[in-house]
Amino acid sequence: MSYPFRILIVEDHILQQQYMLDVLLQAGFDVAEAVEGGVKALEQLKENEFDLILLDLDMPDMDGMQFIQALSQRQPMVALAICSACMPDIMESAVRVARGQNLTVLGHYAKPFIDEYAHELAHKLQVAQHGRETILKERPIVLSPNQSALELALREKQIIPWYQPKQCLRTGAIVGVEALARWQHPHSGMISPALFLPYVSLHGLDKPLLTHIFRLAAQDYQDWCRNGYTVPISINLPTHLLEQESLPDELLEVAMHYHIDAQDITFELLETTLTEQTSQLLVGAGRLRLKGFQLAQDDFGIGYSSMQALTTVPFTELKIDRMFVAGAAQDETRAAAMRSSIALGKQLGLKVTAEGVETEEDARLLHTTECDNIQGYYVSHPLPADELLRFLQRA
CATH class of the missing domain: 3.40.50.2300 (Response regulator)
Structure with a gap:
């Protein structure tokens, strides 16, 4: 060969x-x-x-x-x-x-x-x-988009959600998807999020991107429902946005506009972007839960305030960072850290999802734990909405 x-x-x-x-x-x-x-x-x-x-x-x-x-x-x-x-x-x-x-x-x-x-x-x-989204297929390009270019990309829906399925470890059923921003540039083609998301934050567009992805994901959710599939959606939420008092109300308005049960939406709080306003973080997170939304601690284990956030914020799900999952079957140290994190999540009464599951060996190892769900290339690469529907039909 x-x-x-x-x-x-x-x-x-x-x-x-x-x-x-x-x-x-x-x-x-x-x-x-x-x-x-x-x-x-x-x-x-x-x-x-x-x-x-x-x-x-x-x-x-x-x-x-x-x-x-x-x-x-x-x-x-x-x-x-x-x-x-x-x-x-x-x-x-x-x-x-x-x-x-x-x-x-x-x-x-x-x-x-x-x-x-x-x-x-x-x-x-x-x-x-x-996988079309994989980094290996996206060759590096010179990119430093200004605020106007990013606002135009949002307005013209060049930036859209792709969806990575989340699979129940015990039953094999698809129990949700994570919406991930992708930029289909009219001249440069598909741009890796690593190349444009930092500029989204730099130009203060985190909130416009959040609501943009939420609205498009809600429309895709409706389409899947019309085809017989109710698929809960997870969306990344930069935690500093919880400093904005109006955010939970605005997110609920989007859900209500598209007739989506708030319980079918999980906001994943990015551990690396925790707000310094701890009291406002707790208020914002608490209000999201009161409105029915689910909350996930994303990238658990790679930030400095993991335990503090996990024991104070009303999370419903813990997502173990891929650093502790990918290759754990061949690495006893990584496997030990993964098992400990899963056990902690279960002791706190949370659903636990392992990210970055890429091989059958790692999936088999996770079967020996109390982990609820897995996500990663072993299950599927991120897919555009129409391909996800076909994926669900084959599953």
Whole structure:
């Protein structure tokens, strides 16, 4: 089998380079190149495009951690895999650093790099490329949209919700979807949210985006209902917006306008955007619950105020961040953190959803826990509304 992916090996030992090149080419990769270190790799990335970087960590000119930081600033859309003789905990630390820098990490492997690893990476690249929203398929573009450009995109409905299904772990039924903003630019095509959402916040458009996505999602909800499917929807809500006293009333007006039961809408509070006005956060969250909306603690485990928020805000759901889920079946430390988080959520009487479930192995591991729902590529990539309806019809 031939794999149409371009691989760049970053490795300072010449013999290791040649060995890994031979393994990749024999496994069927069309193009594999190697450079001696991070500095040369960054130079190569200026001139050529690659689908995957296979990175050693222990290099003299620029170690793997330094390279990861530089890569995230220069080529954040290329996928990364680590192959090193370092201890597993050091490789895991590098993976966490890379994911914290919003890089796509496909795995880490102990040397020697073998044929099995090559085919596993090929499969992961194929899965990633298959999904239209995946980062691997969205090549980096230069984008710094101003406020007018974003307001125009909202007004002309270039920014629309795509939906990632949430599956009940016990029954396999689809129990909801998460609405995720996607920008279909008229000239640049589909733009990764990582490239425009920061500018939404920068230009003070978090609330217009929230209500825009809510209205479009409500219209899609009505369409699914007409086709026989009642699908609860989750929508990300930047927590600082709860400082606005009128927000719960405005959100309820949208639900009532589209005849949606508020209990079918969950607002996911982003842990990384917690308001400094704690009292206003509690008031806003409490008023949303009084109006019937559900509340989820999103990205649990990656912020500084996890426990404080979880024990004071009236959440109904806890979402375990993908950092503790993806690859947990092969990582005892990550699995322990995941199990503890799930157990905590259940002790607090919350529904628990594990995000970032990408493999059957991780799903099997979650079956041994009290986790309620799973979400991730193992279930489905995010889908536009019409494709989601077809997905529901096949499910």
